[in-house]
Amino acid sequence: MSSPRSARSSRPPRVRTLALLLVAGLLAAACGPASATAIAAQGLEPGPDGWRGIPLERERSMPEATLLDTEGAEVALHEAFAGTPTLLFFGYTSCPDICPIHLAAIASAMGTAGVSFDDLDVVFVSVDPDRDTPERIDDYLANFSRHMVGLHGDLAVVEDALAQLDLPGPIVEGPDPRGEGDLIGHPAQVIGFDADGQALRTWPFGARRSDWISDLPRIVEEWS
């Protein structure tokens, strides 16, 4: 498990690798077919049971990791969110594409489906502790709902939580064009836990507002 310091020190080779991959990608695209247009992000196919979220093949549970909320209080994930179904998402406030769309879709669908934040915890964990101050996390989540829980902590703790869920850890991708630091890779999906803290389903990017409207009431009814 690398600390933030060692992650920083290994940055130049990573950035170089990325640049080479980028060049390779551009080379492939320069004369080839329009691979640049290919992206499939339609709504999720309902399973035989009607769920849109995708069942997890392996058993996973809420990580045993202690983070901080935006008021500085310690939050032990496996204890704080026991007793209520929970949607967990790892992202960062400077994330321009995937993160805000997931969060906006969940917030909107909760309103439409009449699901209360009293019956479902929605938790955002920052993978960007250097930039995501408590104030910034609060301001960011307020764009979606003030009832969402924003957590942060040392990168090592976040990496440990991701590892317990068998999810890819945050990776530094190179300089942010806004000059604020680095772009960061993060898991693209939302993970749903039942009231006992068992991870049951995930919603990849491409989950639509209608997918959430369909699944949210079932989460509350079947996972509480």
Place this chain on the structure above:
Amino acid sequence: MAVLPWLLGLALLAGACTATGSPELEVSAAQAAVPLAGSSQIVLTISNLGDGDDALVAVDTDAALGIELHETRIEDDRATMVSLEQVPLPAGETVRFRPGGLHLMMIAPDDEVVLGATFELTLRFDRSDPITTTAEVRDLLDLAEDALDDPDA
């Protein structure tokens, strides 16, 4: 550093295979998301109706600090974003900029980039003359849902 020769090589190669035929570009009206945390993304479509390749090399606007060409890639459950030097616009192809794929990232949008506002974008190409289009500012989720609804996308 060591990347520079690669980039030069790429530029030569890219130039070599786009030199035949004539591109004929058509740019859709654009939609920009209400800014969040200092950035916004722009959705638009560029069709190359001609018989020659082209490439989008830059997008300018007075409404933000700048606009970057980005691509979100999702592999093995991990989302990453790469910044592109240019986006190929092959002859006969349509290229869409939208959430979860290629997109135009508006950096530090101005205060007037608010819901319902409009502003101009100028797209610059490798071969064709610049094209200016109008962007309307929309709610991010509405913009994303509509862009993902597009059956041709």
